[in-house]
Amino acid sequence: MKYVQYLIDAIALGSLYALVALGIGLVFGVMRIVNLAHGELLMAGGYTLYETNGWPAVLRVLTALAVVIAVALLMERLALRPLRRASPTTTLVMTFAVSFLLRSIAQKRWSAQGKTMNLFTDLNQAFTIGELRIKYLTIAAVVVGGVLLGAVTLFLDRTDLGLQMRATASDERIAQALGVRANHVVVGAFVIAGVLATAALVLFAPQRPVVTPDFGLQIAILALVGVVVGGMDKPSSATLGGFFIGFANSMLFSLLPKGQRVFLDSALYGLVIVVLLVRPSGLFQRETVTSRL
């Protein structure tokens, strides 16, 4: 029974990281940019929740969503669009600079001291089935995660814009030759990434109620590791990678003996290195010839 409990907790955390990872994966898919500033979208939403404390919950979530999407679009327009033809290293450092800028602004405006988001704290309560103790939050994470992932999949499969995104992800030049407008696709990816980031934020908020300038960075770094481990090239493998990293994090935490839990990070990163060595192009992706070079 103990292990079923571990499994449930791990699935819940996995769903949260899957949301963040899908956002990173979509943006990478259409732009070939690893967005290190993705976590700052969660941070921006978090401070919005703090500032709107006292408003009706739905309104607060919608405001956060609007702020997050606005930040995402500004990021794309001002910092990333001018670098469309630059090398991956350059764009990577640019997104780092954006991340650093947003964190510095947050630090100046709200200081390094944490601010309480105070959203949906009731979800931390739990009910029991036999020996199992299940938080409402766990259910919410799995349901919201599942619904959103399903919705994005449907969007990519069934709509024109989704088709264009997949086309761009598989071959940008051919997609553009066939009339796909790059800017539309990119804006679409950033909007979806914003929606997913907000959803993840809302689900993280009850269990990590304090937002600091580093709040998003910590989440996004782990999600990014997951994306690379899963395989960056397809949104689906990136999402699975995100799920994997959240799942492994929670599982390792439960399985490590109490005194050894401080070494959780080592165990997790050790696992990541092993996965990367065994399957360099991603856990959930087929090997390609060029990826071996």
Added chain:
Amino acid sequence: MSAPETTALVGRRPARLVLGRHLVPLAGPVALTIVVGVASSAFSDSVQLQLHTALVTTAMVVGLSVFSGNSGIVSFGHVSFVGVGAFAAGIMSMPAQQKATVFPELFGFIRDNDLGNVASLALGALVGGIFALVVGTALVRLSGLGAGIATFAVLGITRNVLRNWSGVGPGAKAIPSIPQTTGLTQATVALLVCIGVAYAYQASRWGRRLRASREDPAAARGSGIGVYKERLIAFALSGAVAGFAGAVYVHLLGSVSVDQVYLELTFLTLAMLVVGGIDSLWGAVVGGLFVSLLNSLLFEGEKGLSVVGIDVTLPASSSNIAIAVVMMIVILVRPRGITGGRELRLRALRRPRRAEG
């Protein structure tokens, strides 16, 4: 990208020509280092400290560029080599009697011995190099972003172990009472040593082979270059340089804790490398010093600064925001860095450079 120095495999040349070829690219970084070092003595103590930090941080960037510049693989984990170098030198420089009371849980051979300044610097380089050699044996098989993430994972593990294993490190505490031997002379000489090592490597046949693999891995392999072997050599050497820089760094700080050699330093050194120009040693030095000096200037600006008779006082804690904005502007205007990723050449000084394609 075209890099004539990687494709022109020259045979023996008259000594005068060889000297000329090496003199200019090496003279730039060396001169800049000496200028910053000497100029630092004209300023107040706090500015001096910042300039010395600039020199030492630049040494770390040079260490990073030995691998990333020549191989084209961005490493997010080089600060782990800086970190082990810093901790090895730091803990072995702390007086032994003091260690026994402050960190009784250390292993005996670490607790009961201490080293002098130069020996501790050598130890930093040695530990950094060996650590890089060990992890590199596995990691250099990866390319691109996978390699980046794997090196970052190494950083995560290094930090986690140093912070929690009281047999080898100070845990959550800082290592205190490290002799502050890094001043003007040591910082300047250390950076010059790093530049010398980095230049010697990149001018050597190993450096050339690795740069060939950076330009085209398949063609390099086809010409009989063992890409993994070359990468491993560069990785271990850059680990040693980074470890050495870390050792110099703790002697500047006087005390060191785990969080000082983690994410922030990683990002800072990477940003310096890219702002300067990732493909050249000149870029690493220019980027390191430029970003450091900008940082100091903005930091001083917060306290109030007199620029050509006008008093400027920046709002408090705005220096980070300004530095981020400057970084973004530099990247937008010169995506390949201030130096364009080239070594310094006389021709580049004499006539305006062609627009880049």
